[in-house]
Amino acid sequence: MDAAIEARAVRKHYRGTERPALDGFDLRVAPGSVCALLGRNGAGKTTAVRILTTLLAMDDGSATVAGHDVRTGGDGVRRAIGLVGQNAAVDEILGGRANLVLFGRLRGLPKAAARARADELIGRFGLDDAADRAVGTYSGGMRxxxxxAASLVVPPSVLFVDEPTTGLDPDARRDVWATVRRLVDDGVTVLLTTQYLEEADELADHVAMLRDGRVVLEGSPAELTSLVGETRVEARFATADDAAAAGRAAGPYAVGPVDVAGVTVAVPVPDAGAVTTFCAALAMAGLRPEDVAVRRPTLDDVFTHVNTPEEAR
Ligand SMILES: Nc1ncnc2c1ncn2[C@@H]1O[C@H](COP(=O)(O)OP(=O)(O)OP(=O)(O)O)[C@@H](O)[C@H]1O
Ligand SMILES: [Mg+2]
Incomplete structure (x- = not known):
């Protein structure tokens, strides 16, 4: 099936800046999936979103969104997408409901249809109590x-969300995540940008890690985490002698070098289930750990890895 979003070798160099913001940016997003574009400040996330949503022209490369060429089919792209920008575009003085009616009118809905759609979205997004209060008084999560809601007044086939939960408290963040998941259940393709690994892990089928304007690593969250490091069993002992003995006892079960540091020992194992084998080996050797933990690699480790210059690894 054709990709919902496809970018090839996209390049953008803002005038007067030292380095290109996007430099060989490639991306493919399958229809009906959630892709997280993950990167630190300045990695190029917003630039990619602005180019794919036709708000900004690329210098070089090509891209299609919902089958429309971003360069030559801008109208088609704009009809097919929704965009939630990093800085929201709602009117502060109007209420939430009035804002949604306005969005509907701007997207060409007749007055009655715009009102009906606004009411429906207010209900769906749990904004009933605040519907007619000035948006300027809303909390971050409500906004x-x-x-x-505003990006869904006319249901898009591809939704772009730039940093959906930056600045939100954990409850509001979960709220937004649930909302995004419901959209995906409705068949919407979502491209979101984020600096939060947890968010990419929670929401995305596909994670693309962006650094210096290009995707340096991509895959499912599970694929990415399996790329860095292995699962380890870590144990802490009362004495360094015990830790050293544990290192020797565990050696035959390790799938890589055993790491003994002071009173702790870390043993790379094939999977989390190997913790029982490890504990049995300790018991055979008459060793009693004070603490045993399984440590699986996380997206965090991957992110640190791709953002660490090679010479510093
Ligand atoms: N309008 C602009 N003019 C000049 N340079 C820009 C402009 N917008 C972005 N840049 C530069 O391009 C690079 C990428 O910026 P971009 O906003 O795409 O990053 P980002 O990944 O969205 O960062 P953040 O996480 O802070 O939102 C940065 O170096 C930034 O300073
Ligand atoms: Mg940004």
Whole structure:
């Protein structure tokens, strides 16, 4: 099936800046999936979103969104997409409901249809109590929900969300995540940008890690985490002698070098289930750990890895 979003070798160099913001940016997003574009400040996330949503022209490369060429089919792209920007575009003085009616009118809905759609979205996003209060008085989480609602006034086939939960508290963040998941259940393709690994892990089928304007690593969260490091069993002992003895006892079960440091020992194992074998080996050797933990690699480790210059690894 054709990709919902496809970018090839996209390049963008803002005038007067030292380095290109995007430099050989490639991406493919399958229809109906969630892709997280993950990167630190300045990695090029917003630039990619602005180019794919036709707000900004690329210098070089090509891209299609929902089958429309971003360069030559801008109208088609704009009709097919929704965009929730990093800085919301709602009116502060109007209420949430009035904002949604306005968005509907701007997207060409007749007055009655715009009102009906606004009411429906207000209900769906849990904004009933605040529907007619000035948006300027909304909390961060309410605003983000209103932003999402506004982007759905005319249901898009591809939704772009730039940093959906930056600045939100954990409850509001979960709220937004649930909202995004519901959209995906409805068949919407979502491209979101984020600096939060947890968010990519929670929401994305596909994670593309962006650094210096290009995707340096991509895959499912599980694929990415399996790339860095292995699962380890870590144990702590009362004495360094015990830790050293544990290192020797565990040696035959390790799938890589055993790491003994002071009173702790870390043993690379094939899977988390190997913790029982490890503990049995300790018991055979008459060793009693004070603490045993399994440590699986996380997206965090991957992110640190791709953002660490090679010479510093
Ligand atoms: N309008 C602009 N003019 C000049 N340079 C820009 C402009 N917008 C972005 N840049 C530069 O391009 C690079 C990429 O910026 P971009 O906003 O795409 O990053 P980002 O990944 O979205 O960062 P953040 O996490 O801070 O939102 C940065 O070096 C930034 O300073
Ligand atoms: Mg940004």
């Amino acid at each position: 983000r929900r209103l932003d999402l």
